[in-house]
Structures are given as structure tokens and as C-alpha cells.
Amino acid sequence: MNKFFNDPNNFVPEMCEGLVMANPDTLSYVPEFNMVYRKDMPSDDKVSIIQGSGSGHEPAHVMAVGRGMLDAACPGNVFAAPPVDFCYECIKRTNGPKGVLFIVNNYQGDRMAWEMAEEMALAEGINVKGIMVDDDVSVKDSTHTIGRRGVAGNFFVIKALGAASENGADLDALVTLGKKVNDNVRSMGVALTSCTPPAKGSPIFDISDGEMEMGVGIHGEPGRRRDTLKSADDIVTELFTNVADDLPFQKGDRVALMINGLGGTPISELYILYRKAAQLAEERGLVVVRNYVNEYCTSLEMAGASLTLLKLDEEIEALLDAPAEVPIRVF
Amino acid sequence: MNKFFNDPNNFVPEMCEGLVMANPDTLSYVPEFNMVYRKDMPSDDKVSIIQGSGSGHEPAHVMAVGRGMLDAACPGNVFAAPPVDFCYECIKRTNGPKGVLFIVNNYQGDRMAWEMAEEMALAEGINVKGIMVDDDVSVKDSTHTIGRRGVAGNFFVIKALGAASENGADLDALVTLGKKVNDNVRSMGVALTSCTPPAKGSPIFDISDGEMEMGVGIHGEPGRRRDTLKSADDIVTELFTNVADDLPFQKGDRVALMINGLGGTPISELYILYRKAAQLAEERGLVVVRNYVNEYCTSLEMAGASLTLLKLDEEIEALLDAPAEVPIRVF
Numbered sequence: 137m138n139k140f141f142n143d144p145n146n147f148v149p150e151m152c153e154g155l156v157m158a159n160p161d162t163l164s165y166v167p168e169f170n171m172v173y174r175k176d177m178p179s180d181d182k183v184s185i186i187q188g189s190g191s192g193h194e195p196a197h198v199m200a201v202g203r204g205m206l207d208a209a210c211p212g213n214v215f216a217a218p219p220v221d222f223c224y225e226c227i228k229r230t231n232g233p234k235g236v237l238f239i240v241n242n243y244q245g246d247r248m249a250w251e252m253a254e255e256m257a258l259a260e261g262i263n264v265k266g267i268m269v270d271d272d273v274s275v276k277d278s279t280h281t282i283g284r285r286g287v288a289g290n291f292f293v294i295k296a297l298g299a300a301s302e303n304g305a306d307l308d309a310l311v312t313l314g315k316k317v318n319d320n321v322r323s324m325g326v327a328l329t330s331c332t333p334p335a336k337g338s339p340i341f342d343i344s345d346g347e348m349e350m351g352v353g354i355h356g357e358p359g360r361r362r363d364t365l366k367s368a369d370d371i372v373t374e375l376f377t378n379v380a381d382d383l384p385f386q387k388g389d390r391v392a393l394m395i396n397g398l399g400g401t402p403i404s405e406l407y408i409l410y411r412k413a414a415q416l417a418e419e420r421g422l423v424v425v426r427n428y429v430n431e432y433c434t435s436l437e438m439a440g441a442s443l444t445l446l447k448l449d450e451e452i453e454a455l456l457d458a459p460a461e462v463p464i465r466v467f
Numbered sequence: 468m469n470k471f472f473n474d475p476n477n478f479v480p481e482m483c484e485g486l487v488m489a490n491p492d493t494l495s496y497v498p499e500f501n502m503v504y505r506k507d508m509p510s511d512d513k514v515s516i517i518q519g520s521g522s523g524h525e526p527a528h529v530m531a532v533g534r535g536m537l538d539a540a541c542p543g544n545v546f547a548a549p550p551v552d553f554c555y556e557c558i559k560r561t562n563g564p565k566g567v568l569f570i571v572n573n574y575q576g577d578r579m580a581w582e583m584a585e586e587m588a589l590a591e592g593i594n595v596k597g598i599m600v601d602d603d604v605s606v607k608d609s610t611h612t613i614g615r616r617g618v619a620g621n622f623f624v625i626k627a628l629g630a631a632s633e634n635g636a637d638l639d640a641l642v643t644l645g646k647k648v649n650d651n652v653r654s655m656g657v658a659l660t661s662c663t664p665p666a667k668g669s670p671i672f673d674i675s676d677g678e679m680e681m682g683v684g685i686h687g688e689p690g691r692r693r694d695t696l697k698s699a700d701d702i703v704t705e706l707f708t709n710v711a712d713d714l715p716f717q718k719g720d721r722v723a724l725m726i727n728g729l730g731g732t733p734i735s736e737l738y739i740l741y742r743k744a745a746q747l748a749e750e751r752g753l754v755v756v757r758n759y760v761n762e763y764c765t766s767l768e769m770a771g772a773s774l775t776l777l778k779l780d781e782e783i784e785a786l787l788d789a790p791a792e793v794p795i796r797v798f
Binding site (some may be wrong): 137138139140141142147150151152153154155157158191192194195199200202203205259295328329343345346348365367368369371384399400401402403404405406407409410413414427428429430431434436437439441460461462464465466467 | 468469470471472473478480481482483484485486488489522523525526530531535536626659660674676677678679696698699700702730731732733734735736737738739740741742745758759760761762764767768770772791793795796797798
């Protein structure tokens, strides 16, 4: 296991600590709940948007805390749902006059934690609601999921809700918006290698040189099949076709197109994937209004990628264009 | 070799093509010379800032083309210097009334190509000069280098020169500035795994589980020693101490601190490294004014990281703060 860490049990807390130390003017941290939050939260003027999920998917979700994105995140351990008290405390501490909206990706552990926390908060009179993300078209039901898994499409839900909440939208409007974004986003991924959670110390699944797991989940859950590694263009074609056929996306649709790296794939390869994906979009008559080629939702150091399409309307497009701030600096 | 590619010989051209397809409003491409350039170049109002180096270090340098950064890049193949004609054409095509400045990292192949291209351009009356980056403190002389290697510190040279050229600085002033930034920046890296260039098909060096190459170069050149893998804190302490002692950085210095991922290391681990690095900076009395925790100069999918310190003065600090645009989107 060739990784940078100290005590594997402190992997997530030390990551959060580093993140907050790197952003001392904007972020704060409650170590007991792995809670990273915007210093200026809760605000009287906006619904707080929060998320807590397993770690190991960075920059999702803890590195999406910032103006116009999440107001707080309370990640669990690597690939483990946050405990109920993390969720409950995160709701409570971000609650303001306009209430709290949590985003939960569709995994049983995450849902259970957030639903229990929601009940506890509601019992105290807190105005809290949640929305669920389940954008992965690859399989229905999986190791940790009933229904579809929530993967990189979550990024667009955060971006839209973060922007709309900054604009003053109320809780019910945000729930409607979050559902609309989720209804219009589809993803599928492929793994070329496995990955090793620090506390486990061994790969979460075995895969040989020259193989790929088509439709993999972001915790290494099985996809549709194990296959021999194909060319980049063939792989993208399979991902694109499955994603685009699912909604389905149709000629003339304005879309956002994301090629998301799973952690161990260099950005050079992601642009090779984007090249073919953009050609396929054009052939299908989709208008790619915005594109995203980077890491947004990873699986530690897994080599692999996912493709996401989001169907835009005027409202969503404006929200994607809205200003935002994240802790990660590109220049 | 579990990578996304089609024909290994088209790896770099397809990456460039994807990059330009993802940025159709701002970037253009001359396939014969792998030349990616700002559509609005050359400008009458600024010196053009260009770079061409081996590929495989993305986002360096081809993904640093944008307003306030590079005006053009002409990358060679993976880990191979660009041919002379790439450099010559890149100079010629970006030349405007204020001339051209190229940035070259200190590798023999890169220097030879750029120096020959410079001579050819000068003979045609083009006003061109170059500056060299050699920030790696780990070894003097290396596989491809006489003197110190140029590594992630190059990012700061690009950022400062890009901003100053936007402000209208002339060629001589930019040469002086580029030398100043290079004189004040120091880096050192460590590899936890090797990496595989697509055309080679096998790792560039062997390293076992539980080992690290302390002081590695960005093409896998040997560092100071092979050692057993240490804790994240111990590794950062060694990197930081070597970097900070070299200038040396002194109590009260205002600095930029970068933790750069080498490609295969998740950003979670980079923040664990940053945590300790920031503590060490504070202990030494350095004032970390800006920090950079992300991938800036990679070695394909190598797991590893480098640490860079840049000593700031008022001029450099303002240039780092200046607006810029790069093709990579974080939100």
C-alpha cells in the first residue's frame, strides 16, 4: 500500500484538518463530527445545503464546501457512511431561519443515517428536508444500494442547489430543483484498477492488467461485466451510449458533459476520453454547452473514469454559470 | 498497462485535440506541431509567453494555456522534448510587436531544442528570449540534466510571467522577473510508485510495495535514495526541510506553499501532506500567504508528491493574485 498517511484511523480527520488549514479564512472544522463548514454559516438569507457521505471520493464532498456550493460536509470514514450523530449535528449547526437541505447519494448506509438524523431534527422543530441522487445507469441494485447508485452526477446537484440557495430560493423550491437536476442527470463509470482504503490495507477487488470493470461503482461495486480492456474510443462509446440512451437524451438537447477521473487516471487520458465523447454528442445532435474534464467524484487512487450527461434547461444552465468558490486552486 | 488510449502514437495529439474541443471559444490547435494556443494571440499589447516540454506532466504545460498564463504550448511526446521545429514554429506563430518569451525547464533535450529554435528565430529578426527553470533541490545533475532539474516551481514562473505580460511588461523586464521567480522557488518530490508511458508499455522504473524514491525526478529519474516508505509526516518533514534549508527560507518570509500530486495520488492524501507542511512552515516562522494543493506538474499516473516553496515579495505576490484562466474547471 504505497500511500501517504500516518495512522490509518486518522486519515479522514487529518485530511479535513489539512483542508481547513489551507483555507483558514473561509472554512472551519468540528473534529468530533468531521464537520467542515463555511465560516459564514448559517446565514439568515439562505437555506443551508449540506452533505455527508463516505470519504475516499474527494473532491466530493468535503472539498465542495464553499460559497455557491455546499455550506457544510460531514464525511464518514473511507467508503463508510457518516454516523447518525455526524448528520444530526451537521443539520443542527447549519440550521438558520430558512432551514436545511441535505443531499444524499443512494446508498443504504447513507440514507439510513440521514433519515434518522432528519427525524431527530424534525422532532426538535428544525425545518429540514433531503433529496436523493441516483444517477448511475449501470446497474439497478448493487452491493450497498437498492435502486440506482449516486455517483458523479451529484456534483451538478450540489452546484445547482448551491447557486439557487445563494439566490434566496426557499426549502421547497430547492427540493423541487434538486429532484429536477437528479431526474435529468445520468452517469456510468469504468474501472481499470482497484484501490486500497488505508484502514483495510488491501485492494477492494482484484483486477488484472488488461482488464476493465465496465459499470463499476465508486466503492468498487461490480458493474455490468468484467471484460478485456478496450480502446479509449470503444470504452467511451459504450459509456456514452448507455448514458445517452437512458434518459433518453435527444437531438437538440442542450447538455453538460462531464468526464470524471476516478483518482488514479491522469488528466491527459481524461481529455482523450472527452475527445470521443464530444464527437458522439455531436453525432447525436446534442449541444454541449458546458464541459467538465477533471476529478469530481473519485474512488481513492482507482484508475478509471465516468461519463455524465446533464440535460439543461434555462434555469439549470443559469445556475451552472453562477459564481462559486471551492477550496481547490487551479492557478 | 491499464490506461485509456487508442494508438499510443496518438496519445499526445488526441489529448491536445480533446483539450481544444473542450475549449472551443478560447483555444486553437496546430496539429503538425502539437501547438495549442490562445485564439486571441499574438496580441499587439503583450509579450507572448510560451512553453514546450515533454508531455505526461499535465496539467503542465499544455493545460496552462489561457489568459494570464501561457499564450501557447507545443508539447513533445510523453517524456520527450519537443522537436526543434515545434519550438521554432511556436515562437514564429506567437510573435507580435512585443516579442516572445519561452520558458524552458532544465533538461538537456528541452534546452537544446529551444536554443536552436531561438537562434533560428533571432536570425529572422524575431525578438525572442528564454528563461530557464531549475527548482529541484534534490540532486545536482541527473539522467537528463546538467545542474538542477526544473519541476513544479515552473507553475509559479508561468503564473508570474503570464500576469506581468498581461500588464504590459516588456521582454527584458519579463526576463528579469522570470529569473527572480526561479531564484526564489525550490521544490523536492518523492515517488511511491512508478508510471508507464503509453508508447513504452512498461514502468519506467521498478519500485516495490512499501518503498519510496526520495527526491525523484518528474520522469522517474533517481532521487537521493530508495528507502522504506515512511509516515506522511516524516516524508513531508524531509521534503520541507530540504526545500526550506536550500534558499534558505527565513523567519518572517512570506511564502507560497505548494503540495503537488504526481498524478496517481488522491487529493485526500495531498491535504494530509499539506497539514504537516503548514505546521512546519509555522514552526519556522514562515508566513504562508497562498497555498496550492492539487496537481500542477505530474508524471503520468505516478503515486507521489512534491513540495514547493516560493519566497514572495510585493511584486510576485500581486502577480499570483492577478486573474487568470485555465482550461480546467473545478466547478
